Amino acid sequence: MITPALRPATPGDYDAIAAVVDTWWGRPILPSLPRLFLDHFHRxxxxxxxxxxxxxxxxxxxPSPSAEDEAYIHFVGVSPAARGTGLGRRLYEAFFGIARGHGRQVVKAITSPVNEGSIAFHRRMGFTVHGPHPAYNGPxxxxxxxxxxxx
Known part of the structure; x- marks a missing residue:
């Protein structure tokens, strides 16, 4: 596989993401990523x-608009063909640079307790893991x- 190039997103990238995200996850996940995220946070x-x-x-x-020292990673996807190549790490490291550029000192994220791959990845990336938190987004x-x- 050709080493993918990283670039800032644009609102127009939403359709390409929407076309593959459920297939990449193997289940319906698109409702967790409404278009508004790329409309308002593409930069x-x-x-x-x-x-x-x-x-x-x-x-x-x-960057969090409410917590001045924090940034938040809402959603990350890597094509099944690119998994295991370090692309996820490259995306995170690039975002860490963006967060630092906005004066942020902490990056946060969340996942489901059943997503063991995500939990392991975040641990490898140096995140502390907390929870599970019952009713985090409601019952x-x-x-x-x-x-x-x-x-």
């Missing part, structure tokens, strides 16, 4: 694409939270 989100313009991965993240939504200080 701090990233797209990984091959030389042929094929989507290899993406990261949707933003029946137990989640795991992640936090990493930027140094």
């Amino acid at each position: 701090t989100s990233l797209i990984a694409s091959t030389g042929a313009g094929e989507l290899a991965g993406f990261l949707v993240g933003f 029946g939504t137990t989640l795991i939270t992640f936090e990493r200080a930027l140094t």
